Amino acid sequence: MERWQMKRVGILNFWYYDEEEFLFEEGRLILRGTNGxxxxxxxxxxxxxxxxxxKRPERLDPFGSRDRRLEYYLLGEADQGHxxxxxxxxxxxxHPLKNSYKTVGIGLRARRGVPQLGFWGFLLEDGRRINQDFYLYDYTLWLEQGKKVPLNRKLLEDKIASGGQVVQEQTAYRDMVNKSFFGFRENESYRDLLKLLLELRSPKLSKDFKPSSIYEILTKALPPLMEEELNSLSDLLEDMDQIADHLEELxxxxxxxxxIExxxxxxxxFLLKQHSDNVLHQGEEYDHYVNQVEVCEKELKEIQKQQQDLEQRLDACKQRLRTVEAELDVLNRSEAMEKQRELELLEDQRKGLKKQLISTQGRLDSNLKRLERVQQDIAAAEEKLSVLSKEQSQIIEDLEDLARMTEFREHDIYHGLWMRGIPQDGQWAKSWQKDLDVHKQRLVSALQTARGKEKPQDRRLKQR
Structure with missing residues (x-):
């Protein structure tokens, strides 16, 4: 509940009551008893x-009688009262949401022979509660002598202090209650509410519960409708025909x-199927070129290894040639007769090494040319792979748009699989095709259902 609820009502020194409290349950109270x-x-x-x-008498009596004034409920009969x-x-x-308490009440003083009735109203809004931490009588005197003497207006003002208000005018009191609990912007609206409460309080209302009686009560209680309010209603009725025509057009x-849908x-x-086939085809080509790149990379590594071996052998041959030349030089300085054989042998070895060097150099040149061709093939394959990757990204974006338009939610799963890396096995393509067929069947079923709903509506329109 976001509004104030009645929690307790209390009487002190009024009519036949010395002091009494009545508790409400969520703002409701039932009083039961015999007549009178x-x-x-x-x-x-x-x-x-x-x-x-x-305080007017007709406001106090449910029958509207003016026989008993408010002074009677304070002083009693003239011969035996106060x-x-x-x-x-x-x-x-x-207030349940604010967990806050407020108390409003009136103080009355009547004196025999004095026509003017003393009146003051009060509001307690600082959380203090009557008969718990705030008392409307002299609490000290009650503790000492056991007598509950009600506070007069001055003592009540001093006791409430800044925790509330005390007013002496009936109009000011009514406005204070409206502002604190009901919040009507206009005081006339609050007076209309009180008037309605008085009408609903009519005696034996439940025994005469007829439409005519309720109509009469509401006619008396509710304010008349203004011309401005009726104009908006008449304008609405005039617009109903236009709304009906507009509805038929819609x-x-x-x-x-x-x-069109x-x-x-x-x-x-059709576009979804076409783009799907294109994606599958591009995926196959992508796999093919990836495999080619991997083969070329393996061949490149083998050629580089062979080149490294040949370069090592070439270095060894050159080292050997320098050694032979050095030995030959030593032989040339020794005795010619003794070293002639060694010179010829070394010459033969040199020629053999030179031939071997020429042969190795030839193989090295051949391998270099082959390496250059392989590198060119790799560059071409990488360029084509880059083009295919761009085409694949564009196709995936188109598929994403189509999937959003047709509410194909399973597309996000396969999109995620594809973006993490293309699956090696082709089972995902079959699953994707299967989910696509199922979603297609759902779209067809939804379309048929929509057509089925349109036909009854068309028949009703024709009947109109």
Whole structure:
């Protein structure tokens, strides 16, 4: 609940009550008793009296009688009543969301032979609660002598202090209650509410519960409708025919849009199938070129290894040639006869090494040319792979748009698989095709259902 609820009502020194409290349950209270037991007088003492402070006799009596003034409920009969008496009526409210309490009430003083009735209203809004931490009588005197003497207006003002308000005018009290609990912007609206409460309080209303009686009560209680309010209603009635014509036109547009949707849906499914086949084809080509790149890389590594071996052998041969030349030089300096054979042998070895060097150099040149061709093939393959990757990204974006348009949610799963790396096995393509067929069947079923709903509506339109 986001509003104030009545929590307790209390009486002090009023009518036959010395002091009494009544508890509400979520703002509701039931009083039961035989006729003449005082139920009506008890309730009329609070509602509407405590809500606006209006003390007129006809407001106090449910039958509208002016026989008993408010002074009677304080002083009693002239021959056996009181001569001077002060009493209080109070009503406590509770706000569940704010967990806050506020209490509003009136103080009354009647004196025999004095025509003017003393009146003051009060509001307690600092959280203090009557008979718990705030008392409307002299609490110290009650503790000492056991007598509950009600506070006068001055003592009440001093005791409330800054925790609330005390007013002496009935109009100011009514406005204070409205502002604290009901929040009507205009005081006239609050007075209309109180008037409605008085009408609903009519005696034996439940025994005469007829439409005519309810109509009469509401006619008396509710304010008349202004011309400005009726103008808006008449304008609304005049616009109903235009709204009906516009509705019929919208229904025709809806039918035509359904036809367009049907054709456009077939077109979208055709594009989806076409782009799907293209993606599968591009995926196969991508796999093929990736494999080619891997083979070329392996061949490149083998050629580089062979080149390294040949270069090592060439270095060894050159080292050997330098050694032979050095030995030959040594032989040339020795005795010619003794070293002639060694010279010829070394010469033969040199020629053999030179031939071997020439042969090795030839193989090295051949391998270098082959390496250059392989590098060119790799560059071409990488360039084509880059083009295919761009085409694949564009196709995947187109598929993403088509999937959003047709609400193909399973597309996100396969999109994620593809972006993490192309699966080696082709099973995912079959699963994707299967989910696509299932979604296609759902679209067809939804379209048929929509057509089925359109036909009854078209028949109703024709009947109209």
């Amino acid at each position: 037991s005082g139920k009506s007088v008890t309730m009329q003492s609070f509602i509407p009296l405590v809500l606006d402070g209006d 001569t001077d008496r002060t009493g209080y009526l109070w009503l406590e409210f509770y 229904q025709m547009h809806l039918t035509e849009l359904g036809k 049907k054709r456009y849906d077939r077109y979208n499914r």
